Amino acid sequence: MSEKPTVEQYQKYIQDRDFHAIKCKSCGAVIAPPKGMCYSCGGRDLEWVKVSGNGKLVSFTVIHVAAEEFQDEAPYFVGIIDLEEGTRITARLLDLDPNDPSKVQLGMPMKLDYQTGKSGRVYLGFRPA
Amino acid sequence: MPLRETNIVSGAQTKFGKLEGVTLREMFAEAVEKATIGSGIPLEDIQAAFIGTFIPEMLVHQGHTAPLLADYAGLRGLPATRHEAACASGATAIRAAIMAIESGMYDTVLVAAAEKMTSVSTNKATEALAAAADDEFESSMGLTFPGVFAIAAVAHMQEYGTTEEDMALVAVKAHHNAAKNPLAQFQKEITLEKAMTPRYIAWPLKLFDCSPISDGAAAIVLTNNERAKQYTDTPVKIIGTGQASASMNLCDRKNLTSFEASVRASRIAYEMAGLQPKDIDVAVVHDCFTIAEIIATEDLGFFKPGEGAKAVREGVTAMDGDMPINPMGGLKAVGHPVGATGVKQAVVIYRELIGEASANQVPKHDIGLMHNFGGTGATCVVNIMRRADA
Numbered sequence: 001m002s003e004k005p006t007v008e009q010y011q012k013y014i015q016d017r018d019f020h021a022i023k024c025k026s027c028g029a030v031i032a033p034p035k036g037m038c039y040s041c042g043g044r045d046l047e048w049v050k051v052s053g054n055g056k057l058v059s060f061t062v063i064h065v066a067a068e069e070f071q072d073e074a075p076y077f078v079g080i081i082d083l084e085e086g087t088r089i090t091a092r093l094l095d096l097d098p099n100d101p102s103k104v105q106l107g108m109p110m111k112l113d114y115q116t117g118k119s120g121r122v123y124l125g126f127r128p129a
Numbered sequence: 130m131p132l133r134e135t136n137i138v139s140g141a142q143t144k145f146g147k148l149e150g151v152t153l154r155e156m157f158a159e160a161v162e163k164a165t166i167g168s169g170i171p172l173e174d175i176q177a178a179f180i181g182t183f184i185p186e187m188l189v190h191q192g193h194t195a196p197l198l199a200d201y202a203g204l205r206g207l208p209a210t211r212h213e214a215a216c217a218s219g220a221t222a223i224r225a226a227i228m229a230i231e232s233g234m235y236d237t238v239l240v241a242a243a244e245k246m247t248s249v250s251t252n253k254a255t256e257a258l259a260a261a262a263d264d265e266f267e268s269s270m271g272l273t274f275p276g277v278f279a280i281a282a283v284a285h286m287q288e289y290g291t292t293e294e295d296m297a298l299v300a301v302k303a304h305h306n307a308a309k310n311p312l313a314q315f316q317k318e319i320t321l322e323k324a325m326t327p328r329y330i331a332w333p334l335k336l337f338d339c340s341p342i343s344d345g346a347a348a349i350v351l352t353n354n355e356r357a358k359q360y361t362d363t364p365v366k367i368i369g370t371g372q373a374s375a376s377m378n379l380c381d382r383k384n385l386t387s388f389e390a391s392v393r394a395s396r397i398a399y400e401m402a403g404l405q406p407k408d409i410d411v412a413v414v415h416d417c418f419t420i421a422e423i424i425a426t427e428d429l430g431f432f433k434p435g436e437g438a439k440a441v442r443e444g445v446t447a448m449d450g451d452m453p454i455n456p457m458g459g460l461k462a463v464g465h466p467v468g469a470t471g472v473k474q475a476v477v478i479y480r481e482l483i484g485e486a487s488a489n490q491v492p493k494h495d496i497g498l499m500h501n502f503g504g505t506g507a508t509c510v511v512n513i514m515r516r517a518d519a
Contacts, residue, residue, distance in 0.1 A: 007265060033266040033378065059287070059385050061279035062332035063271055067256035070271035075329075078272045080280060080380050088380040090267050101332050106287050123270045 005046050010034050015122045017114045021087060023049035030085035053112030055081040055126065057105070058088060062098045072118050075099065081110055081126050091124040131402050135230045136357035136364035136517065138350050139168035140476035145345035145464030146314035147247045153182075153189050156346040157243040158202040160469075164348035165239065170360055175350070176235040178209040179226040181218035181242030182468040187257040189245050198243065215261035216417060217503030218242060219347070219471025220510035224370055226351050227512075236356050240475075243346035244466035254342045258467070261504030263377040275339055275418060277379060277505045279331035282420040284385035286333070289435035291423065293333050297324035298441045299419035300337045300461055306448055307458025309488035314343055314464035338419040343464030347473035357517070363483045369402025369513035371395060377507040386435075390509035391428035391500065398498075398511040399430075406430035409513070410493040411481050412452070413474045415502035416459040422446075425500055426454060429511070453491045456481065471501035471510065482516045495519035 003009075005022045010033065013020045021032035026043030030051065037044050060079030063070070070076075077093035092115050096104055109129035114122050141163030143156045151159075165172050180195040191197065199209035212222035219242040226240045246254050259268040262277060285291045301324050307313035324337040350360070357364040373393035376382055382389065399405060406429060414429065416422035423437035431452050432440050440446050446454035457463060457477050460470055478497035480486045486494075496519065501510045 011265070033380070035381075039381070059280045059284040061272075061276045061283065061334075062329065063273055063276050064329045064331060065251065065255060065275070066271055066273060067259050067268070068250075068252040069256070071252055073271065075332075076271060078270065078276055078280070080385070090270065090272060090378065090380045092270055098332075106283070117271075121269075 005034060005048055007034050014124055017122060019051065019112060019124060020048045021051045021085065022046050030083070030087050032087050032089050051083055051085050054129065055083040055110050057108050057110050058082050059106060060093055060104060062101045069119065070117070079126065089124065091126050094125045094127040096128065131368040132227065132231055132366070132370065134353045135227050135367040136352055136354065137367065137475065137479045137514065138352050138357050138360040138364050139164045139170055140349040140479040141167065142312055142347035142473045142476050143345050144312045145343050145466060148344040151344065153185060153191065153243055153245040154198055154201040156245065156344060157198045157241060160243065160346035160348040161202040161204070161239065161241050164241070164350055168350070170350050172203055174237045175204060175207065175239045177229060177238045178204050178207055179222040179238060179240045180209055180211050181222040181472060182211060183213060183215055183218050183244055184257050184260060185245070187260065188249055188254070204239065214508040215504035216415065216467050217471055217501045217508040217510050218468040219473070220499070220501035220512065221372070221508070223471060223475055223512060224372060224510060227367055227370055230351050230353055237350065237352040239348060239350055240472055241346065241348035242469040242472040244468040245344045246342045246466060247344050251342065266378055273331060275331035275334050278418040278420055279334045280379055281385050281424065282333055285420060285424060288386045289438070291438045294321070294325065295423065295438035295441060296338050296419040297321055299416065299422050300324040302441065302447060303416065303455060303459045303461035306456055306489060307462030310457045310463060313458045313462055314341055315462045334418055334420070340417045340460040340465035343466045345464055345466035345469050345473070347469050347476050349472060349475050349479065364517045365479050365482045365514050366517050367512055368515050369398040369404065370511070371397030371401065372508070372510045373397070375507050377505055379505060386424065387428050388424060388502070388506035388509065390506050391425060391502065394509040394511040395429045395500070398513050402513040404496065404513060408496055409498045410496050411456060411478070411491045412498040412500065413455050413459065413477050414500040416455055416461045417465060417502065419461065421502065422454060422459065429498070429500060448489065448491060456491050457486065457489045474499040474501055475512065478514050482514060
């Protein structure tokens with residue numbers, strides 16, 4: 001895992017259901033999705049890192065009107081997860097009822113998983129831990 | 130130090146809405162004609178054109194719009210350049226024009242902007258709008274534009290207790306103001322009950338929380354102090370301008386209840402103008418969604434964080450309130466032809482400050498502010514204007 005992280009490989013890891021984040025070799029900050037440099041220290045020496053997959057729900061929505069490509073999947077959740085490694089990622093939320101979103105609690109613990117869309121594309125997902 | 134030389138001497142917009150049978154170039158030309166010849170400014174006086182369009186490539190299969198639109202509008206051979214910053218395209222064009230005037234390079238320039246959105250399906254327009262978010266990391270998993278603001282709304286509701294009803298009240302106010310504005314897409318009042326109709330676009334945002342898909346164009350003429358007197362007795366000076374960027378991704382933002390670029394752009398503009406939020410008499414803010422107006426009024430410093438909803442409930446932001454916000458109806462009820470919106474906002478402030486806002490005239494109108502937001506808030510432009518004799 002020593003090669004320079006690329007956006008293409010980041011997406012490929014998700015498609016392979018093997019999520020990797022990026023770690024700054026200078027300050028140790030964990031970064032996802034990819035940046036051209038470390039958001040914390042400005043370092044440019046970056047490497048791949050595996051994460052625990054544990055996080056907390058920061059906020060979310062339920063998409064009812066989607067772009068053409070996703071309309072058949074609606075309604076579906078999209079949320080922001082704060083990973084315990086200290087970075088936030090946007091993902092689909094799984095195992096929750098999109099027709100009863102008011103029951104979803106912000107701050108609830110979530111666990112990394114994946115969802116395959118109707119097109120065959122794999123989305124990063126999180127389900128209640 | 131306040132800007133010295135930039136004067137708005139005319140401003141006009143087309144009607145906003147579904148403009149059947151009117152193409153992008155035709156609506157653009159209509160706005161330009163009203164702001165120039167129709168306002169006593171000969172086309173020959175215009176030395177350059179700064180043009181805002183967002184995504185005509187996807188909406189009407191047309192790129193390279195600046196020379197095309199300028200030429201059609203009769204501005205033959207002039208330097209014409211397109212400025213694109215999603216929904217802030219119009220305001221970034223204004224900023225380029227401000228720099229052109231302040232530098233002394235040109236005496237008189239045109240800023241004009243247009244978008245034709247209703248010739249494609251709602252899903253296709255949603256897809257085009259989503260191009261203003263981060264495709265690689267957010268849109269590609271199905272996050273939409275309303276979804277971005279819905280995520281902000283959920284965070285704001287959790288942090289400050291803002292409710293769906295508070296957001297609906299913003300829509301009711303917008304429709305109330307637009308009902309008197311003949312150029313608005315929706316010229317009718319709505320009840321709170323109607324605004325609360327549970328037709329979700331991106332929960333908790335409902336149909337009436339969202340600005341519509343619209344066609345429309347707007348134009349202003351900017352000129353220096355010497356020329357301004359030739360065109361009008363009541364020029365409006367742009368005295369402060371600020372622009373800032375933020376991460377495109379929501380997930381890279383530590384705070385979802387405030388838009389960092391709005392805070393930064395407005396502080397730059399206030400400092401340049403030598404003014405504070407309390408000095409502003411009237412403001413137009415980027416209410417692409419009702420929650421966006423609530424958050425903008427906090428980010429611009431009119432109200433403390435978390436108190437934007439209270440101001441709506443108490444009527445402070447109404448046309449006759451202490452801090453009128455979007456007195457002509459905002460994006461929500463006047464319409465939001467994306468690229469045109471920033472220039473239309475300048476037209477609204479211009480009309481309010483010179484006292485020609487008809488039934489939408491606010492009582493106190495010396496100093497006004499426009500706040501134009503691009504995409505997910507990754508771009509924000511704030512311009513502060515003062516009537517020259519104020």
